[in-house]
Amino acid sequence: MSERLLEKLSILADAAKYDVSCSSSGSNRKNENKGLGDSKGMGICHAYTEDGRCVSLLKILLTNHCIFDCAYCVSRKSNDIKRAAFTVQEVVDLTINFYRRNYIEGLFLSSGIFSNPDYTMERLVLIAKKLRTEHNFHGYIHLKSIPGASDELMHQAGLYADRLSVNIEMPTKESLAVLAPDKKREDMIRPMQYLKTAIEENRDDQKTIKKVPRFAPAGQSTQMVIGASPENDLQILWIADQFYKKMKLKRVYYSGYVPISTDNRLPAVGTPVPMIRENRLYQADWLMRFYDFKAEEIVTPEEPLLDMEIDPKLNWALRNMNQFPLDINKADYHMIVRVPGIGIQSAKKIVSARKFSTLRWDHLKKIGVSLNKTKYFITCKLDENRKQFDPLQIRQMLLAEAASKYKANFSPQIKLF
Amino acid sequence: MTVLVYDGSLGGLLTAIFDIYEYKLSDASVRKAEETSYSLFGQTRTIHTDEEKAQRVWKKLEDKLSRPALGQFYKTYLSELPGIEDPLIRYVRYVLSAKGSVENDYSHPDVLTVQQTSRKVHREKHRMEAFVRFQLTKDRLYYSIIQPDFNVLPLIRKHFTDRYADQKWLIYDSRRKYGLFYNLEVVEEVEMEFAINTADPSQVAHLLDEKEELWQKLWQQYFTSVNIPARKNMKLHIKHMPKRYWKFLPEKQPVKDNRIDPPAAA
Ligand code: SF4
Numbered sequence A: 001m002s003e004r005l006l007e008k009l010s011i012l013a014d015a016a017k018y019d020v021s022c023s024s025s026g027s028n029r030k031n032e033n034k035g036l037g038d039s040k041g042m043g044i045c046h047a048y049t050e051d052g053r054c055v056s057l058l059k060i061l062l063t064n065h066c067i068f069d070c071a072y073c074v075s076r077k078s079n080d081i082k083r084a085a086f087t088v089q090e091v092v093d094l095t096i097n098f099y100r101r102n103y104i105e106g107l108f109l110s111s112g113i114f115s116n117p118d119y120t121m122e123r124l125v126l127i128a129k130k131l132r133t134e135h136n137f138h139g140y141i142h143l144k145s146i147p148g149a150s151d152e153l154m155h156q157a158g159l160y161a162d163r164l165s166v167n168i169e170m171p172t173k174e175s176l177a178v179l180a181p182d183k184k185r186e187d188m189i190r191p192m193q194y195l196k197t198a199i200e201e202n203r204d205d206q207k208t209i210k211k212v213p214r215f216a217p218a219g220q221s222t223q224m225v226i227g228a229s230p231e232n233d234l235q236i237l238w239i240a241d242q243f244y245k246k247m248k249l250k251r252v253y254y255s256g257y258v259p260i261s262t263d264n265r266l267p268a269v270g271t272p273v274p275m276i277r278e279n280r281l282y283q284a285d286w287l288m289r290f291y292d293f294k295a296e297e298i299v300t301p302e303e304p305l306l307d308m309e310i311d312p313k314l315n316w317a318l319r320n321m322n323q324f325p326l327d328i329n330k331a332d333y334h335m336i337v338r339v340p341g342i343g344i345q346s347a348k349k350i351v352s353a354r355k356f357s358t359l360r361w362d363h364l365k366k367i368g369v370s371l372n373k374t375k376y377f378i379t380c381k382l383d384e385n386r387k388q389f390d391p392l393q394i395r396q397m398l399l400a401e402a403a404s405k406y407k408a409n410f411s412p413q414i415k416l417f
Numbered sequence B: 001m002t003v004l005v006y007d008g009s010l011g012g013l014l015t016a017i018f019d020i021y022e023y024k025l026s027d028a029s030v031r032k033a034e035e036t037s038y039s040l041f042g043q044t045r046t047i048h049t050d051e052e053k054a055q056r057v058w059k060k061l062e063d064k065l066s067r068p069a070l071g072q073f074y075k076t077y078l079s080e081l082p083g084i085e086d087p088l089i090r091y092v093r094y095v096l097s098a099k100g101s102v103e104n105d106y107s108h109p110d111v112l113t114v115q116q117t118s119r120k121v122h123r124e125k126h127r128m129e130a131f132v133r134f135q136l137t138k139d140r141l142y143y144s145i146i147q148p149d150f151n152v153l154p155l156i157r158k159h160f161t162d163r164y165a166d167q168k169w170l171i172y173d174s175r176r177k178y179g180l181f182y183n184l185e186v187v188e189e190v191e192m193e194f195a196i197n198t199a200d201p202s203q204v205a206h207l208l209d210e211k212e213e214l215w216q217k218l219w220q221q222y223f224t225s226v227n228i229p230a231r232k233n234m235k236l237h238i239k240h241m242p243k244r245y246w247k248f249l250p251e252k253q254p255v256k257d258n259r260i261d262p263p264a265a266a
Helices: A002-014 A088-100 A115-133 A151-160 A175-178 A184-210 A233-246 A273-291 A312-319 A344-353 A360-368 A391-401 A403-407 B010-021 B036-040 B051-064 B065-077 B085-097 B107-133 B154-161 B199-205 B210-226 B236-239 B243-248
Strands: A058-062 A106-110 A141-144 A164-167 A220-226 A253-257 B001-007 B027-034 B043-046 B139-144 B170-175 B177-180 B186-188
Touching: A002 A058, A002 A088, A002 B186, A058 B036, A088 A106, A088 B210, A115 A141, A115 A151, A115 A233, A141 A151, A151 A164, A151 A184, A164 B170, A184 A220, A184 B186, A220 A233, A220 A273, A220 B177, A233 A253, A253 A273, A253 B085, A273 A312, A273 A344, A312 A391, A312 B177, A360 B107, B001 B010, B001 B186, B001 B210, B010 B027, B010 B051, B010 B065, B010 B085, B010 B210, B051 B065, B051 B085, B065 B085, B065 B154, B107 B154, B107 B243, B154 B186
Parallel strands: A058 A106, A106 A141, A141 A164, A164 A220, A220 A253, B001 B027, B001 B043, B139 B170
Antiparallel strands: B170 B177, B177 B186
């Protein structure tokens, strides 16, 4: 019994790990009636894998049996691998027992498609429902919705889950047609659209009516696989931007393609995972969501690729040297956060500290600003005769300084700036 | 220079601050009783913790500081760093003497120290919320042993109280020899001695619920299976999970039997 469960877990956790999302934040579900769990705070990473990724949720597939044959996916029908399926009760027990031991924040459940989308989605919903109603569980639940599932099931899912996601997987319709011929883009866009409307209505209702049930309090997200298909960064960021604006997604995840197939439509096994590119996309995404950058400021039709050597914020600054140097004691907050090397925290501290005294370089250093980058873009009052550098010189000096750092492999959770 | 020696409690520290103002001890330094070597330099004076004095100082701080800043003061105190009292006291002096609010004046060294130390303590709090691992005993107690760098039990209390309302639990700080115990009604601070060596699995085993080992094994399996070897990055792994915490984490224990390694290319 336990041996079989171990084996299932190894297969179904292994198959789920390529979905990079592990966020457990953004919900507002409190522990009620002396139940189990609480997901009102920021999500916690309870462990980190040896590849440095956060482990916050029990992320598994209900089954890796699948009737579809998406080329980029390990679970595809034609792949000769071991198959397994959990029972509903097994998933419930694993979640509860892991949660009680403080291993996890909750469950992230996805599945291959067996028999048909609705049949599969029904099982996922049933698990979430059991956790909530039979176990009084208030931990985090993320359900991945199965492309093509009915609106009614999506609605049910929203009642029990904190977050729902529909993975778009391929950035464009064309790539989807090549690599996932069983899937139609509409099958993903339609449930996204449905969720967007349902979430908005629910938030409106909550403002006016008291006892409205929660509906996906942590919103919806999606994921795109990067590097399995030919799209450039301009296309990818443009699509992400559309999702944020039109579908009101909470997050778009970028998953560097891990070569798992000898299929000649795809990069060969052994091709390195595009980790730097993935990291640059996260940085760019971050700039759009928190730093008020527009997609078209980050990549342009003339330069549709993110620079692999320097981060997108530095890249933007070097292309816009006419806006610098900034006087750190006077400049607007919105410009200060745009200075390479200054993050939101430091920008806030600068704005608040300069009310008390005129800031000098040593103040900035103590506040935690890394001057090696910043110095090219700001002035302090007492610093008059500064040297002028052109963008290319700055780029080269920074690259020389950081040579080793930038060559290293890195993954999305390295500090972003 | 006078050295005020206090018992290490928050009340004691606040009493010391009260006395500094009361007796105009402008160049006084404050130290915990256990750091006695300081008494070698000059005069010492023992502070007797006085709740009323402490309350008055706390009130004063509440008036002058925002809630987050008050929290920073408290967290910095909980760092228990040797000599942290001095910047804390200079911080209080600066705050109380200023007309307006100066808690965000990061160009002031003590404001910065308080802010930065409290961040470290906060990070440790966060780590403990992440790295506490409960084990279930036969009498249905979920217990966990921790050794945090700072005294964070008071800070994590609310988090665990909110989260685990339907199970009995104990989180024990074996460095500071006290713990938090939830009996399904309230959370209490408890001091206790263990009759066994809790770090030795063979001594603990017979106390544990019969399924405890299975759940730990499953968790280890999960931890192994979610790893993507093609993306291995041990530096990052260790940065996020510093080695000193490993001994309390089942997922970082040597693989016992039958853990299934992920297939090489899948
Ligand atoms: S439908 Fe999902 S599980 Fe099935 S092959 Fe495609 S991506 Fe994989």
